[in-house]
Amino acid sequence: MKVSPLAPAGFPSIPPIAGVRFSTSAAGVRYPGRTDVMLAELAPDTVMAGVFTTSATRSAPVLDCQAKIAGPSTGPAAILVNSGNSNAFTGQAGVEAVESLTARVAEKLGCSKDRVFTSSTGVIGEPLPYDRIEAKLDELASSLDEGGIEPAARAIMTTDTYAKGAFVEVEIGGEPVRIAGIAKGSGMIAPDMATMLVYIFTDALIGQPALQTLVKCQSDLTFNCITVDSDTSTSDTLLMAATGASGVDVTDSVTFNEALHGVMLDLAHQVVRDGEGATKFVTVRVTGARTNADARRVASAIANSPLVKTAIAGEDPNWGRIVMAVGKSGAEADRDRLSIRFGDILVAEQGWVSPGYSEEQGASYMRGEDLTIAVDLGLAGGMATMWTCDLTHAYIDINADYRS
Amino acid sequence: MKVSPLAPAGFPSIPPIAGVRFSTSAAGVRYPGRTDVMLAELAPDTVMAGVFTTSATRSAPVLDCQAKIAGPSTGPAAILVNSGNSNAFTGQAGVEAVESLTARVAEKLGCSKDRVFTSSTGVIGEPLPYDRIEAKLDELASSLDEGGIEPAARAIMTTDTYAKGAFVEVEIGGEPVRIAGIAKGSGMIAPDMATMLVYIFTDALIGQPALQTLVKCQSDLTFNCITVDSDTSTSDTLLMAATGASGVDVTDSVTFNEALHGVMLDLAHQVVRDGEGATKFVTVRVTGARTNADARRVASAIANSPLVKTAIAGEDPNWGRIVMAVGKSGAEADRDRLSIRFGDILVAEQGWVSPGYSEEQGASYMRGEDLTIAVDLGLAGGMATMWTCDLTHAYIDINADYRS
Structure with a gap:
């Protein structure tokens, strides 16, 4: 697949976000010879927010994330994402896959199963071979690295022609706060139904309702304002994790809100620039x-x-x-x-x-x-x-x- | 332009509809070397009904037809259609073109200007060279022919790959009633914005409100159920003319309603079968x-x-x-x-x-x-x-x- 002519010069330089570590693995879910699973480990008490597809046929992982997203923010958390199979329209087997994967990740990382969020992206209607992912959990847990965001962005790609990342650091009350994000998506594609997945990480300190409001509001101004082909996926997911590790409270911070807007708009534009077949x-x-x-x-x-x-x-x-x-x-x-x-x-x-x-x-x-x-x-x-x-x-x- | 692989075997055999005569001419509106204007003359007291695009930017001829459609049914009537230019988004000049054309046709055919209906289909936003059409009105008026429906169907084509016609004859109360229709449309196309135009003629006897209700209802079940590319034109027009020449009153006739449905569905399917690039x-x-x-x-x-x-x-x-x-x-x-x-x-x-x-x-x-x-x-x-x-x-x- 040729890289989109509209692609940015390269993946941006993104320094670590305190409280977040990444790892990737090649589990062979569908694509041979490339990484297809990414794990993000999130520091204790990380606050999670998210927005999800409104599709009436949304996937098992989306339904699971939605049920968990507003839950308590105590203890560590994790995000596990695979490409190659969307675990959508897979009936009860899809639910079982999510149950098993979240339980196994929770066990490996010592967190509650209710704090493990998963996404799957790829073909619809085929059972997710989640045993292949579970076989890689030891490797994933032992190779977590705070510098691993670019490989993570690559592991979640389906038919994207480039990895998508964005980063900003702002000062709030004289203290630095970082926001980094990765995304995948370029429309829909054979052999797979590609979908949009976005993960944003910050070391800011903020409560769940405030973060959820920000994320929802900025999604409406960014990701909900892009279109490649008018077709809405069954798996669209945006998750944001605020580790609080900077100690900087960003509640009601206009600077933080604007910085978040910038990161989300950057990623949203990168998705359009990788739109299937796009030249303009x-x-x-x-x-x-x-x-x-x-x-x-x-x-x-x-x-x-x-x-x-x-x-x-x-x-x-x-x-x-x-x-x-x-x-x-x-x-x-x-x-x-x-x-x-x-x-x-x-x-x-x-x-x-x-x-x-x-x-x-x-x-x-x-x-x-x-x-x-x-x-x-x-x-x-x-x-x-x-x-x-x-x-x-x-x-x-x-x-x-x-x-x- | 290659004929669509989904085209019917040929234009159907359509006998005359009593009270309707057609003529065509090559006025050179845009396309060289082909007919591009058709005139249909309708017997005195022909009842007219119509449905039109709901576009907020609809063309001058559409606005004019809408204003006239429910008017009195006394005296002769006429339909004048050109291809090559849609007279849409042409400001006051577009209104003047319609005024002039309808006045000149009324003069030639001895009918009221309020009983002359026009349609234009083709490129948007260019002034309609209506002098070229007016220069052909004598020729059009003198060559009217009750057997001319197939050439009429050809004259209104833009990027259609075949002329579209349908016909049915049914017995109502032991008497034959005929319905014939022609249509054009295959999506939208450069150099022109093609649009859907449909003209249906019957010798049935029916009042305007009843005919309008039938036409609206059957449009919803036929033309409003087709899509080639989801783009709605500024000129879509369906006009139906009931000359009453058969003397058969079809008010409340289920047979007539079903026959009309058949003709409209046939034409609607022919439009899809000529959808731009269609192979299925x-x-x-x-x-x-x-x-x-x-x-x-x-x-x-x-x-x-x-x-x-x-x-x-x-x-x-x-x-x-x-x-x-x-x-x-x-x-x-x-x-x-x-x-x-x-x-x-x-x-x-x-x-x-x-x-x-x-x-x-x-x-x-x-x-x-x-x-x-x-x-x-x-x-x-x-x-x-x-x-x-x-x-x-x-x-x-x-x-x-x-x-x-």
Whole structure:
């Protein structure tokens, strides 16, 4: 698999987060010759928060995490993730796999089973061969390393073309606080159903309800604003662990909130930049809507439209398709108040193409790699931004291949 | 453009509908060397009904038709359609084009301007060169022919790969009644934004409110149940004309309603079979939902999922993606009550793959050209059916080409 042309230069340099250690192993769940399991050990009293897919057919590990996430924060905790098999739509066998894995990890690390969170990503509907993972737990427990975040990011990849990481250090009350995150995801893919998994670690000190609120709020502004192909997975999971090891209380800290936003947005953009077959990174910005919800409807209709996305792939400044997407979105819109911009170029206004616009300008802009489509509805103050990528032949190649 | 592999053997044989005459002309709106305007003249007192796109950015001709459709049914009427330019997002110039065209047609045919209905299909946002059409009105008016429905179906094509027609004759109270229809549409396409246009003609006698109710109801069961790419056009229009020339009153006739359903479903399926790049015709049938609306949510999520559609293109019986689409649909679903069938083959039930299912069975089924995906949610009696096609490289080829 060729690395996405939109990939960042490399994995960022991420120093240790006090209270977090990682290990990885090649358990052979599905992929031969590569690591496919990662374990993160979290210091005693680490506070956990999380957001999860709203799919009605979500996987056994997701259901288990959801049940545990708001539980007590006493004692050590752990996150175990495998790639290659999503343990979704696997009936009672899926539940048994999660039960067994969490019990065995708890035993190895000396923590409560209720503090072991698992994720699985890969093919749907096949039993998870969890004995292969359990056979590697001794190796995983004995090789934990606070510098192991990059190998961890690699072990959770399915059809991602690069490992995704982000890091920031901020000062709060004169003390440094670190936030590091890793993510995987690039759409959905044969042979596997790839899904989005995100793990964020901080040494900040914060209570569970406050952390959960932050994580939920920032997810809505970051991961819930990206789309590759409009298809929602059965396994999407974001877990955040705050070890408290820095001793810095970040409750109500605007600096921390903004830093967390930055890390999450960075990872979210990296997922889009690894979108299956992507060659363009596209920001869709909608303003002037009657409400924020209406703005989001319009942004989503544009960002998910196969016709808009194929036009972008063809470097065609086809603003007629933007008009089409606005029209079908269900949001209040008035043709004669609508304006459309490609970057800074005013393309359409007052119900028609702008007098100053030339097709050459638009075509030249579309040849860029990072594009912004801005729509102003001219009605009120509602706004929303979404990020997406183009729809190319490579998406069809990746997804129309037979699984086996 | 190669004819779709899913095309019917040929245009059906359609006898005249008493009270309707057609003519066509090559006005050079956009396409050189082909007919691009059709005129249908309708006998005095023809009753008109119609359904239209709900797009917030709908075109000038659509807005004009909507304003006129429920008006008085006295005097002759006419339908004028051009391909090559949709007269959408053309501001005040678009309104002027419709005003001028309808006035000139009314003059030529001796009818009220309020009884002239126009449609335009093609590129968005460019002024309609309506002088070119007006220059052909004498030719159009003098060549009207009751046998001209097939050339009419050809003149309204944009990127359709075949002309679409359907016909039925039924007996009501011992008297024959005819219904004939033509349609165009195959998705959206560069250089043009293709849209769906449908014209249905009958010699039945029926009042406007009754006809409007029938047309609306049957649209919901036919044209509103198909999807090629989930993108809704700014010009979708269905017009039905009942000339009354047979003298047979069909008000409240179940036979007529069923016959109309048949013609509309036939045309709707022909649009899907000409879906851009389509190689498979797919019926998505959902039963057992909590409500009909929930069933439609699930059917729509499956029929519009790029991952389901690329799997079908790859002849991959990837039922995991069906599970994914059910999960994301927003409808009530219970993983353990869900069952999935490919044709008659039970694939998944009780939260997992069916014990009797073999991948070879599924793979063999998917090699067919007409496929049925059936999902039973096992909750209550809600049901819905939608029709779609696969998503192939040809869709990208057609839509990622630069317009000019």
